Amino acid sequence: MxxxxxxxxxxxxxxxxxxxxxxxxxxxxxxxxxxxxxxxxxxxxxxxxxxxxxxxxxxxxxxxxxxxxxxxxxxxxxxxxxxxxxxxxxxxxxxxxxxxxxxxxxxxxxxxxxxxxxxxxxxxxxxxxxxxxxxxxxxxxxxxxxxxxxxxxxxxxxxxxxxxxxxxxxxxxxxxxxxxxxxxxxxxxxxxxxxxxxxxxxxxxxxxxxxxxxxxxxxxxxxKDRLSSAVLEARVTRAADLDRAAAVLAGLGHGRPHIDPDQQRVSVPARGGTRDLLAAGRRFEDDGIGLDDLGIRRPSLDDVFLSLTAAREPGRPARQQAGAAASQESR
Ligand SMILES: Nc1ncnc2c1ncn2[C@@H]1O[C@H](COP(=O)(O)OP(=O)(O)OP(=O)(O)O)[C@@H](O)[C@H]1O
Ligand SMILES: [Mg+2]
The missing domain is CATH 3.40.50.300 (P-loop containing nucleotide triphosphate hydrolases)
Incomplete structure (x- = not known):
């Protein structure tokens, strides 16, 4: 030992x-x-x-x-x-x-x-x-x-x-x-x-x-492996669509989506097959949310950190935590 x-x-x-x-x-x-x-x-x-x-x-x-x-x-x-x-x-x-x-x-x-x-x-x-x-x-x-x-x-x-x-x-x-x-x-x-x-x-x-x-x-x-096999991530064209995009991803992944307002990105832990990707593409299309980027990637340590710590702190500002909460709070 x-x-x-x-x-x-x-x-x-x-x-x-x-x-x-x-x-x-x-x-x-x-x-x-x-x-x-x-x-x-x-x-x-x-x-x-x-x-x-x-x-x-x-x-x-x-x-x-x-x-x-x-x-x-x-x-x-x-x-x-x-x-x-x-x-x-x-x-x-x-x-x-x-x-x-x-x-x-x-x-x-x-x-x-x-x-x-x-x-x-x-x-x-x-x-x-x-x-x-x-x-x-x-x-x-x-x-x-x-x-x-x-x-x-x-x-x-x-x-x-x-x-x-x-x-x-x-x-x-x-x-x-x-x-x-x-x-x-x-x-x-x-x-x-x-x-x-x-x-x-x-x-x-x-x-x-x-x-x-x-x-x-x-x-x-x-x-990373414990978080999920993959992360589904989208970059919206218009910042105003961030909360709606988070709501879309909330329905596709597991766990709560994370919004990064600076990068205009939303991400969620997901299984990560092409089916998820196609489903996401379709939902964004249907909801009229313009995207600059949509993809699946391996989780990063950032994803792990955000997921672990956001889950424990419901009082944190919506923009730093979950999309589900964020979309409810959007005006
Ligand atoms: N000397 C002190 N007197 C009173 N409260 C303290 C004292 N030192 C730390 N705390 C409190 O204890 C908690 C933990 O503080 P600590 O400094 O260990 O956090 P941290 O993880 O190092 O944070 P950071 O990332 O901001 O450096 C905080 O709520 C802090 O306000
Ligand atoms: Mg410290």
Missing amino acids: PTPMIEVEAVTKRFGRVQALAGVSLTAEAGSVLALLGPNGAGKTTLVRILATLLHPDSGRARVAGYDVVADAGPLRSAIGLAGQYAAVDELLTGRENLELVGLLYHLSRREYKRRAAGALEQFGLTDAGDRTVKTYSGGMRRRLDIAASLIGRPPVLFLDEPTTGLDPRTRNELWQFIEDLVGGGTTVLLTTQVMEEAERLAHRIIVVDGGQVIAEGTAEEL
Whole structure:
């Protein structure tokens, strides 16, 4: 059996009236990437903070690298790195000073932390900016510095809370490559993300959380297969037809259609034979709904995410969730 590096058992956490975590259990094996997906407020950051010893759970147990997050918080801290959702770098210090400070906290020798700080600046394209105060950094530079800081201690377990938020596509790709290399070298990574492409590319396993609970888990392919064999998708010519198009698809697929107003697209999980496609074409024709595109495709992780989380939150704005509800609410 592979060794779990992260083991979470029935962890709960409440903030006043908000049950941020309502009994979460999960494991991540050594040298793997576990991605936590979930809508805003799902409890992802709360879990990361508990695992990084910054918060105590109300109940349940969690071990990271063999250390209990409460009882062994001290020794655990030297086994983990954390890049939080909001960069935790000191504005008034330079990039280099920030990194050296982290090295100091890991009890590295002066020579070693200087060497690692210089290496990290280089690795994250910050050498030129290294001796400027962080105040003068752009959002993406801060993000990179924060991630560089989380790696200074070369921790065997790394927590990355939405690591690529605010990074441009090139930097994002470089970071993904970098994470893959780290994991190839044996590091265990738990990351939270809203970017499905990121989960798809990096994660060995995905855990979907909503309302403080795990609502699905598996590999990306397993989650897609579980949703449906296919997705039926139409792009309407006129935005005004979106709700009616959703009503058409609601009658053909299973589950509730999703409306993407920006792309003027409507989609629904479906069996996905040509019969469904032809039936859809006919219905759109009969209802006089003009289409730019109609097709069947394999489900994406986006489809999985939308389907899982929309089903649980009837209060969400109609345009982001289901067509059935959306069409009733249309004026
Ligand atoms: N310190 C706190 N005090 C009060 N409520 C909190 C605190 N931290 C988190 N919460 C609440 O707990 C719930 C979970 O928050 P959390 O930050 O873990 O969500 P998240 O999944 O990380 O969301 P996001 O995707 O927006 O980052 C939210 O309802 C949030 O408002
Ligand atoms: Mg968060």
